[in-house]
Amino acid sequence: MSIQRLSSFASSAAPFLIIGGLLYAGFFVKPEPKGDAVARPAFERGDRLYGTTVQPDGKILLVGNNGKILSSTDAARSWQYATVPTHVSLQDVAAWDDKRAVAVGNDDVVVVTEDGGTSWKRVDAPKSKIANKLMHVRTAPDGHAVAVGEGGVILTSSDYGQHWASVRPEEDIAWNDVYLKDGHGWIVGERGRILISSDNGQSWREVAGPVKSSLMAVSFRNGNDGVAVGLNGVILASHDGGATWSEEPFRSPDETGAASAGDAKDGSITLYERGKTEHLLCVTWDGKRWIAAGTKGVVAIGDAGAEHWTGARLSPDDRHWYTSIVPGHDAYFLSGSRVVAVPAKRLVQAAAIEKAGEHS
Template sequence: MSSRSSFITSLAPLCIIGGLLYAALYIKPAGGGTALEPPVIAPRDHFYAMVQAAAGQFWAVGNDGKVVLGDGRGRWQVQASGTRAHLQAVDAWDARHALAVGNEGTVLSTGDGGQTWVKVAAPVSATANKLMRVQALPEGQAVAVGEFNTVLLGSAYGRHWERLTPEQDVAWYGLAVRGSRITVAGEFGRLMQSDDLGRSWRAITTPTEAHLTAVAFADERRGVAVGLNGTVLLSEDGGRSWQAVGQGGEEHLYDVSWDGRRFVACGDRGLLLESVDGRAWKALDAALGEARNFLWFSRVVPGAEGLLLAGATLGVVHGDRFISLASEAAGTSGPASAAPR
């Protein structure tokens, strides 16, 4: 090869690199095409709570401060929450007024149907301040519970809060309010109750040391509390005493509710249980199929169309059918793993 050819060959790599640099710095891509919009509900989204505020209006909240508003037909829109903290619970007074609470002592309030969510200061602990549950009460009042013995009473649709309990090293995960009676359930089988909307409290002895995650009442006397390792407790005296009842499994249970005719509990591996009396339980066949093994549900709430479920997906149980409320928004996704809360 001649010296001239060798010289040209040696310049080839430099010419290629120079051309790439020129293209990167000076050549702009031509406009055109449509930007790919991210799905409203992505495969990795986890929703910890859901509520039906009005006919055809659903709020769901979850990881990274996500708040979505749905119409019950799989169409959802993201609402700006102004936070990246995980949101653990949501409840609503009506189609305009709602509350969401979560990690880092987060309390969000809306009075315009979620067009704006406002972060509200609440007297939570600086030591541990995750809020786990919230329940809207008549006349714009609300109760919220969480870590470090936090029980809060809200007013003015969640714009003002007062603390009802001193700071102590105990976490509350479950909440049920009937009239002026508040029942809270928490770690190591703890329960406590107030008959005067939180002005005074009594500790309740239970037959378990498992963490209790939720509590619900059918009436003034019958109540059920559920928790980890398949724990189910029954009260027949308004929550003053509790007994353990077997439900035939070891899966963690995260929520329980009364839908007007039965108790329904949910948990890991798509577990759904029902009981008319709170004592005898059976699996609720919601047509989940094999997907049941990959799902978990952290909330089950009665809705106008059936039982609302939030967790690895959003759905409603109508009769013996499970209908995904997120399918059109989320598209097809693979197995969903449990999310840190």
């Protein structure tokens, strides 16, 4: 073979030799790590963490947009990512015990865990013909659970979320929240509508409510005494198991500061004169008082009888909204457009300052 032909052959074969070398490197050459791996931050720009629950062992579970699920075992100081089989937004999460929990969200997705929230699997659930968004879920003893959402959807499970059934015809309404306690259940939704159940959510009947604005959350501290909150700062109270409701006066804080309880940087809250009304999106009973939260960092603190309410903000410049609040061992965990832990003692201190101000 002549030198000229060899040169021509080498030139024509060069691209194939380069490609072959790259393939070899891709399959057989293992890159050496350089420096420490960059850890993915728990909270990223654009995150929305809609639902929160605290398991009996104190572990916190958070769910949010893009199928994100985080867990913390050290009171929210550090977070771990879970393995989740979906990328749709998850709206809420609830736990039965330290191992078993369920999360629901857009596209009527339902995922369950049996290892404390480390890994999750998707389970089948009835699809709505009107809308496909589950808003909230609650668990009850012996594997019971109820999930509610848009299109009037109400789903129930009695086997720790493995199977679900629809228990009420669909309609043009969004049920925004559900609460279960001692075999009873309560659901609130758009246009001030309220449903109650006495058989663990298997059947529901509607009761009259005093407002027409949308109710966003409901909670009961026993079989009789409960609170529902909603748009425009609405607060309703019931003392007969949800059969009747009364509206309680509340005006959320405006922009003019009046007093401060601690340094806002450490999770404390700042009190304000009553004025502009903000929306209330979640409510809980902590064993001593009612706590509700909503838009622009507004927090409402109510007494056991749910008759007297104090308005506050998490900080003077807080413009975030919160769709979930759960009491922990020594703090309240709020999630929504951001996640924050508020020391319980600060909240109690703030309520005392406001009460003193009202009587001065």
